[in-house]
Every structure is written in C-alpha cells, then in structure tokens.
Amino acid sequence: MVMSRIFCILLFLLAAFGLAQADIIVNEVMSNELGANVSLEWIELYNNSDSAKSLLFYSLDIDGVSLTLPGISLGPYQYYIACRRLYDSATVIGFESVWGDGSGFWGDSPQENYQVHRLAELALRNDSGIIILKYASIAKSIFHWTSAGQDGVSWERFAPTSLVISNSFDPRGGTPGRINSSTPRQEDLALLKISAYPESNSMTGIDYLIANIGLQPVSGSNLSIYYDINGDSIVADSDFVVIFNLPDMAPGDTIARIENLRLRGIYATLLARLPQDDRPANNLVLLTAPGEYFPPVILSEFLADPQSPLRAEWVEIKNRSDSTINIKGWLLGDSARQYQITALDYFLSVGEYLVLCDDSSAFKSFYTASEIPLLQMSGWASLNNNGDKIRLTDSFGFVADSFLYSLAYGDNYTWGRGGGPDITGRWGRSVSPGGTPGQGNEVYYQASASKIEIKVEPNPFSPGEDGEMVITFAVPPGDNLSMRLYDTEGRVVKTLLDKMPALDGTVRWNGSSEAGRRLPVGIYILFVEVYGREQYKQTVVIAP
Numbered sequence: 001m002v003m004s005r006i007f008c009i010l011l012f013l014l015a016a017f018g019l020a021q022a023d024i025i026v027n028e029v030m031s032n033e034l035g036a037n038v039s040l041e042w043i044e045l046y047n048n049s050d051s052a053k054s055l056l057f058y059s060l061d062i063d064g065v066s067l068t069l070p071g072i073s074l075g076p077y078q079y080y081i082a083c084r085r086l087y088d089s090a091t092v093i094g095f096e097s098v099w100g101d102g103s104g105f106w107g108d109s110p111q112e113n114y115q116v117h118r119l120a121e122l123a124l125r126n127d128s129g130i131i132i133l134k135y136a137s138i139a140k141s142i143f144h145w146t147s148a149g150q151d152g153v154s155w156e157r158f159a160p161t162s163l164v165i166s167n168s169f170d171p172r173g174g175t176p177g178r179i180n181s182s183t184p185r186q187e188d189l190a191l192l193k194i195s196a197y198p199e200s201n202s203m204t205g206i207d208y209l210i211a212n213i214g215l216q217p218v219s220g221s222n223l224s225i226y227y228d229i230n231g232d233s234i235v236a237d238s239d240f241v242v243i244f245n246l247p248d249m250a251p252g253d254t255i256a257r258i259e260n261l262r263l264r265g266i267y268a269t270l271l272a273r274l275p276q277d278d279r280p281a282n283n284l285v286l287l288t289a290p291g292e293y294f295p296p297v298i299l300s301e302f303l304a305d306p307q308s309p310l311r312a313e314w315v316e317i318k319n320r321s322d323s324t325i326n327i328k329g330w331l332l333g334d335s336a337r338q339y340q341i342t343a344l345d346y347f348l349s350v351g352e353y354l355v356l357c358d359d360s361s362a363f364k365s366f367y368t369a370s371e372i373p374l375l376q377m378s379g380w381a382s383l384n385n386n387g388d389k390i391r392l393t394d395s396f397g398f399v400a401d402s403f404l405y406s407l408a409y410g411d412n413y414t415w416g417r418g419g420g421p422d423i424t425g426r427w428g429r430s431v432s433p434g435g436t437p438g439q440g441n442e443v444y445y446q447a448s449a450s451k452i453e454i455k456v457e458p459n460p461f462s463p464g465e466d467g468e469m470v471i472t473f474a475v476p477p478g479d480n481l482s483m484r485l486y487d488t489e490g491r492v493v494k495t496l497l498d499k500m501p502a503l504d505g506t507v508r509w510n511g512s513s514e515a516g517r518r519l520p521v522g523i524y525i526l527f528v529e530v531y532g533r534e535q536y537k538q539t540v541v542i543a544p
Contacts, residue, residue, distance in 0.1 A: 023049040024058065024074065026143035027157050030174055031054050031124040037455055039092045041124045043131060043143075044176050047074045048160040052270055055080070058140075060337050063125065063133040070117050079177045081116040084123070099176050114177035146443060150167040156180040171285055178281055181213075185278035188214030189221055189249070194272050196289030198398055199260055204268075204289050206259045207536030212249040214278065219248040225261070228271040233273055233284055265291040266321055267396070295400035296321035297330070300353060301416040301430070301441055304383035305408035312362035313383055315390060316355045316437055317457030320347035329395030332356055332377065332386045341425050346375070355437045358382075382531035383408075403427060416441035429503060444503035449474035452528055452536040460541035463511035463518060469540070471496070471507045473528065478502035480531035485540070487510075490513075502530045511542055 027046035034040060043060065047053050056071035060082065067082075074080050083095040087104055095116060096102065101109040106116055126148040133141040142163075145155045149167045154174035156414040160183075168174050169192055170181040181190070194208040206225070213216050223244045226235040242261060249255065263270075268291045274283040301316040315332060319325050325348045331338040341356060349355060354373045357363045358380035383390070385408040392401045405415055405427075414435030417425045424498040428445035436442055453474040461469040475481060494514055496507045513519050521542050528536040 022049075023047060024053055024133065025141040025157065025160055026060075026131050027079070027160070028154050028175065028180060029124065029129075029131060029143055029156075030154040030176075031129060031145065032126045032148045032151055032153065034173070037093050038123075039085040040083075040093060040254055041122060042081050042095055042097060042176065043122070043124075045074070045080040045082070045133065046160060047076060047078050047080075050076045051077060057136050057275040059134050060119075061130075061134055062123070063129055065121070066134075067119055067125075069119075072115060072117075074115070079114040081114065081176050082119045082122060083116060084119065086116060086118040090508060095176075099172075099174075106146045110413065111177075118201070131515070140482075156182055158182050159184070170282060175281065179279065181282065184213070186215050187218065187277040187278045188212070188275050188282070189218050189277055190279070191223070191272060191274050191285050192254075192381065194285050194287060196270070196287055198294050199288050202262065202292040202294075202333070203260045204263050204294075206289070207239055207257075208259075208272070209254065209256045210246065210249075210274070211254040212251055215251055217248065218246075218277075221246045221249070224273045226271045226273065227264075228269050228286060231269050231286055233271055233286060235273075239271075241270070249451065261289075263291040265295045266293045266323065267291055290396075290398050293321060293512050294398070295392075295394065296323065296325045297327060297348060297392070297394075298348055298401040299390060299403055300436055301414050301437065302383070302390060302403075303412065303414045303435060304388065305385040305410060305412075306362075307410070307412050308456040310362070310366040310412050310434070312357050312359040312366070313380070314355050314357035314363060314437065316353055317348075317392065318354075319350060319352050323349055324349050327354075327395075331391075331393040332401075333381035333391055334383060335391070337381045338391060338393060339377055339381060341377055352437050367434070369438070372395045374438075377528055387419050416443040418445065428505070429501075431505070444505035446503045446504065447475050447477040448504055451476060452530065452534050453520075454526070454528060454536055454538055456526065456538065456540055460543040461511065462543040464544075468508045468510050470507075471509065471526070473507070474504045475528070475530050478530035478533045481529070482531070483507060483526070483528045485526055487523070488523055493524065502533075 001367045018021045024045055024047050028044035030042045039344045052073050052075050054073050055069045058069045060067045068307045085092055085094045086096055087094040088097050089495040096106050100106060102114045122313050128146045131143040155165050156168045157180060166182050176179055190211050190213050192209045192211050197205045199205045225241040226239040227241060228235055244259060268289045270287050270289050272285045276283060297317050297319050302317040303314050303372050307310055326345055327341055327348060328345050332341050333339055354375060356375055356377055360374055360376035387406040389402055389404045394400045409429045412433040414430040415427055416430050416435060417427050426442035426445050431442040431444060455472040457470050458466050481497055481500045484492050485494040487493050509516055519542055521544050524540050526538045526540050
C-alpha cells in the first residue's frame with residue numbers, strides 16, 4: 001500500500017515537472033527470469049540524448065533498496081545493463097552466456113557492443129516492483145510493473161518518453177542493448193514466432209506468425225527459408241529452401257500460416273529471414289527442424305506387465321538411421337509423464353538396439369544373455385496393463401515415436417514392431433514369452449482378415465535347396481488358432497501352431513516331422529483352423 005502511494009506521488013512529480021523527459025531512463029527490466037535462474041535478472045538504462053552522460057551521481061532505488069551505479073560515461077543514445085551476474089560459474093548462469101556469445105568475456109563480438117556491469121546486490125520481484133533512477137536524491141525515471149508477466153520475458157518501455165510498459169515480444173524474450181520491441185519504427189515487419197514439427201509422409205510442418213508493428217504499410221514482402229548448417233546466420237543462394245510470399249499488411253496486421261516442406265537429412269538447421277527493414281533484429285530466426293529421415297530412433301518393443309519370475313518393465317528403442325545418434329537429453333514416458341533417458345552422452349550406432357528399464361537387476365535375473373544392451377533410467381513412467389501410450393521425445397522436443405496400445409498380452413508376451421525398414425511397421429504380440437530384447441522382433445499381429453488367407457513360399461519346397469518354407473497367414477479374430485500338416489493318410493506329421501489366440505503372422509518350417517526327422521518327398525496337407533469360425537486346407541509338396 002505504501003509503495004503504491006509512493007508510485008502515485010512520483011507519477012505526479014514526473015508529470016508536473018517534466019522529468020519523464022530525463023536524459024537517462026530505465027528502459028527495460030528482466031524481473032521474471034527464465035525458470036528459477038534468478039541470476040539472469042537485469043536492468044537496462046538508456047541515454048536518450050545527443051551528449052555523453054556520467055553515471056557517477058546516479059543510483060537505482062529498487063523497492064526501497066538503493067544501489068550505487070559505477071561512475072562510467074554513457075554515450076549518446078547508448079545502452080547500459082546492470083545485471084545480477086555477468087559470467088557463468090559452475091552452477092549459476094550469467095548474462096553473457098544468454099545475451100552474449102557465450103565466450104566467457106564481454107565485448108569480444110559485435111553483439112556485445114554495449115556496457116554491462118554486475119550489481120551483486122540486484123534482486124527483483126516477479127509479481128510487481130518499482131525501480132527509481134535517481135540523480136543525487138532526485139527521481140529522474142521510474143519503471144513500474146504490476147504482474148509477473150511471461151516467464152523469461154522482459155518488461156520494456158514503449159518509447160523513451162513514455163510511462164507505458166509491456167512484455168517484450170522479441171523472439172529472444174528481451175532486447176538488451178537494442179531498441180525495444182514495442183517501440184514503433186517506420187518500416188518494421190516482425191517474425192514473432194516460427195517453429196517446426198514432424199508431419200506425416202516425411203514432411204516437416206512450419207508454423208509462423210508475422211506482424212507489421214511499424215508505422216507504414218508493407219507490400220510485396222516475403223519470408224525466405226535457408227539451410228544454415230553452421231548456425232551462423234550466413235547463407236548463400238545454394239542454401240535456399242523456399243520462399244513464402246506475404247500479402248500486403250497494414251500497420252497492426254498479423255498473419256499466421258502453416259506450411260509443409262520436405263527437408264533433407266534427419267535434422268536441418270534453418271534460417272528464416274524477412275527482408276531487412278528499420279529493425280533487423282526481428283527479421284531473422286534460427287531454428288532446428290526435423291528432416292525427411294526423422295526420426296532416427298524409434299520404439300521397437302516393450303513389456304508392460306511383467307509377471308513372476310520377471311519383475312521389470314522395459315522398453316526397447318532402435319537406431320533406424322544411417323548415422324550414429326546421441327540420445328543424451330531424450331525422454332521416454334507414457335501419456336502422463338516423461339523422464340530423461342540419460343543426462344550423459346550415449347551413442348547408438350547404426351541399427352543398434354537399447355533396452356530401457358526400471359530395474360536392471362530384475363531384468364538381468366530373467367534375461368541372462370549378457371550381450372543385451374541395457375540402461376536403467378533414473379525415473380520411470382509405469383505402464384498400464386489395460387492400455388497406455390508410450391512416447392519417445394528427442395532432445396529438441398520433437399516427438400520421435402509413440403504407440404497407443406489397448407491391452408497387455410499377459411504371460412510375459414511383449415508388444416513389438418514387426419519387420420520393415422521404416423516407422424510404419426505393424427505392431428503385434430511376440431511369438432515367444434519374454435520377447436526378443438536387444439535383437440530383431442518376431443511377432444504375430446492382430447487378426448485382420450474376414451476369412452483365412454494363406455501364402456506358402458516356396459511350394460513345392462526342397463529342404464536341401466530352399467532351407468525353409470515360409471507360411472504367411474491372416475485370420476479372422478478368435479480364441480483358438482491351430483496350424484498342422486497331415487500326410488495323405490490323415491496323420492498329423494507336424495504341429496506348427498496349437499491353441500493360440502487368432503493372430504496374423506508368419507511361420508517357418510524346415511521340412512521336419514514332430515520328432516525332428518526330415519519328412520520324405522511327397523504331398524502333404526496344410527490345415528489351418530480358427531476354432532468355431534473357419535477352416536482352411538491347402539496341398540504342399542516336399543520336393544527332392
């Protein structure tokens with residue numbers, strides 16, 4: 001209440017004596033720092049005059065606490081930053097790494113062309129605050145915010161002579177050392193937002209928002225997209241991807257669009273660029289986008305309902321790309337939550353599998369093969385037996401893969417992705433209890449046919465030359481599927497499937513009998529039945 005009265009009195013004084021026209025003003029404030037990084041708080045001063053000014057007799061009054069400023073000279077129309085911490089330490093982030101080039105030194109790059117000093121005593125409130133810039137004991141400029149605003153976004157003055165402040169809409173969250181994003185310019189087309197996300201058919205979605213925040217209408221403009229491999233905002237004609245033509249835009253107009261592109265590679269670093277105008281800072285944005293070969297790593301197999309003696313849930317992932325992939329910072333979870341797979345570098349080579357689990361000791365006590373690549377995560381989203389959604393997210397926040405299942409099979413049967421080189425492979429139940437962690441999957445699929453459909457290759461079949469007969473089958477749903485081979489006398493010579501839930505899949509037969517002996521050359525009958533639904537018979541031949 002007292003601070004509100006002080007603020008009102010100061011407003012009256014500023015208006016009455018014209019002190020809002022002060023040469024040096026509080027121009028921008030980062031009070032609601034990103035996350036919990038309070039070290040990133042800062043205050044920007046601006047010399048709104050055509051002559052140099054000394055800060056020797058200036059001080060900052062922050063909610064009643066006075067801080068002395070260094071006795072430096074601030075040139076005409078120059079900026080000065082007082083920050084809580086300038087450089088990074090082992091545990092604390094500094095201003096230079098976020099708003100500079102991250103070299104650990106200030107002033108060694110073109111973007112670090114304004115003065116910055118650390119005021120260790122600087123402490124700003126998020127919800128509301130008053131900063132008073134004083135010359136000796138006289139208030140020269142005030143800056144007042146009444147809410148936390150957006151996380152990681154600064155408060156900025158509309159214009160040097162204005163008392164109006166608002167959240168910055170610069171893509172970086174603030175404009176230290178630069179003209180404020182809300183201060184009008186004559187020609188100012190702003191790329192307010194642009195993001196990329198994976199689409200179907202190996203396409204990439206580009207979502208962007210552009211506004212004319214200048215004082216003049218803009219016509220015949222466009223948004224150009226380039227590959228920028230080095231991420232240095234320097235591109236050539238050979239890096240060109242596409243150009244999006246924009247409609248005529250009056251002051252205050254905005255345009256939001258979604259476009260689809262096909263981008264080369266797994267990931268692409270892109271530069272989005274508007275034509276240069278009176279505020280170049282909001283014309284360029286660098287972003288990472290998923291390319292046509294995204295995702296590099298996919299879900300392969302999982303066990304949601306371990307049953308004794310198995311006591312570990314697990315999920316298997318696979319590098320399906322042609323490059324080694326670092327999964328540091330990737331996330332795995334279900335529909336409710338996700339956890340980091342690893343905070344350390346972990347490289348998956350081409351075609352490599354990795355099993356992620358909640359209890360590596362329990363996993364190893366059941367799966368005794370030592371060559372299974374295994375990683376126990378520090379956090380685990382327990383999978384529901386009656387259905388859940390498994391999600392895999394990469395270090396850029398793109399959803400690499402997900403799978404929604406409606407049931408767990410029980411008896412330690414797993415869900416697995418079937419054959420095929422891409423992400424469209426069908427999911428189904430493992431052929432054997434326990435599945436195939438660490439290697440290619442063998443699965444049966446959900447019944448998909450209205451009648452029994454059988455494909456036998458080769459037929460006739462020579463065990464000595466062909467090795468195996470491959471029987472691919474699709475069946476209608478049911479509870480009891482059997483597949484047997486009979487000789488011409490009606491005797492069962494080989495049971496391939498017996499009392500199995502009706503599922504689609506493949507069975508391989510090497511020509512042996514039930515006892516394991518090679519059957520003689522001749523004609524045999526393949527008999528398939530979904531009990532109570534349908535039967536199927538086909539002649540197969542064993543050749544010399």
